[in-house]
Amino acid sequence: MDTTINFNDVIKNSFLNEFTFGNLSIIDVMLGLLTAFIAGGFIYFIYKMTYRGVLYSPSFNATLLVMTMITCLVIMTISTNVVLSLGMVGALSIVRFRTAIKDPFDVVFMFWAIAAGISSGAGLYFLTLFGAVVVGAVIFMLSRKKHTDTLYLLVIHYYEDGNDEVRRELQQLDYTLKSKIVRKDVVELTAELRLKIDNTAFMNRLNDIEEVRDVSLVQYNGDYAV
Known part of the structure; x- marks a missing residue:
C-alpha cells in the first residue's frame, strides 16, 4: 500500500479542512x-x-x-x-x-x-x-511635564522705511526668521519666538513704530498655527 503523503495532502489535511467556522x-x-x-x-x-x-x-x-x-x-x-x-x-x-x-x-x-x-x-x-x-x-x-518656554509666530506688516527700527526691536527677542515677503514697499515678516512668560509688551513697542501697519502673535506647535 502506498503511504506516501505529498504536499497537496498536507495542505488538505492541515488547512483546507478548516473551512468550518x-x-x-x-x-x-x-x-x-x-x-x-x-x-x-x-x-x-x-x-x-x-x-x-x-x-x-x-x-x-x-x-x-x-x-x-x-x-x-x-x-x-x-x-x-x-x-x-x-x-x-x-x-x-x-x-x-x-x-x-x-x-x-x-x-x-x-x-x-x-x-x-x-x-x-x-x-x-x-x-x-x-x-x-x-x-x-x-x-x-x-x-504633566512643564515646558520652560512656548513657541509663537510673530507676523509683522510694515513699510520698508521702518526696517531698521523693526530689526532693532527684534534683536531684543529670542527669535528665528521664518519668512520675509516684500510686496512693493510693504514687508511681511514672520519670526518664530520662544517666550518663557506671557510678556507681550514688545508688541506694543513694535506697534508704536510709525511705519508698522499691524503686529500679530499666534501660538505655534511646529506644524501649524491658529
Whole structure:
C-alpha cells in the first residue's frame, strides 16, 4: 500500500479542512465588546485630559473609542476561521487612509486603540484593562511635564522705511526668521519666538513704530498655527 503523503495532502489535511467556522458564545462577544468599550472610553478620557495641541478635535477622540470596538469585532471575526482571516487581511490591505495626522502624538493614541481592540477581541480582558491603565498613567505623567518656554509666530506688516527700527526691536527677542515677503514697499515678516512668560509688551513697542501697519502673535506647535 502506498503511504506516501505529498504536499497537496498536507495542505488538505492541515488547512483546507478548516473551512468550518468556530463558535463564539454570546458571553464571549459581550465580554469582548464591553472590555473594548471600557478601554476605548478610558483612551477617550486620557486623550481629552492630556491634549496639549492647538486645536482639540472631538471627532478624532470619538474615533478612538469606536476604533477600539471595531478592531475587537474584526479580531473576533477572523479568530473563528483561518481562511476568512486571510481574506480579510487582503481586503484591508487595499484600504488607504488619507487623513493627515497633525500631532505626532495622535499616532500613539491610534495604535493604543488598535492594540486594545486586538487584545480584547482575542479574549485577553485583563491584559486589555491593565495595559490601558499602565499606558494611560505614562501618558498622563508625560503630559504633566512643564515646558520652560512656548513657541509663537510673530507676523509683522510694515513699510520698508521702518526696517531698521523693526530689526532693532527684534534683536531684543529670542527669535528665528521664518519668512520675509516684500510686496512693493510693504514687508511681511514672520519670526518664530520662544517666550518663557506671557510678556507681550514688545508688541506694543513694535506697534508704536510709525511705519508698522499691524503686529500679530499666534501660538505655534511646529506644524501649524491658529
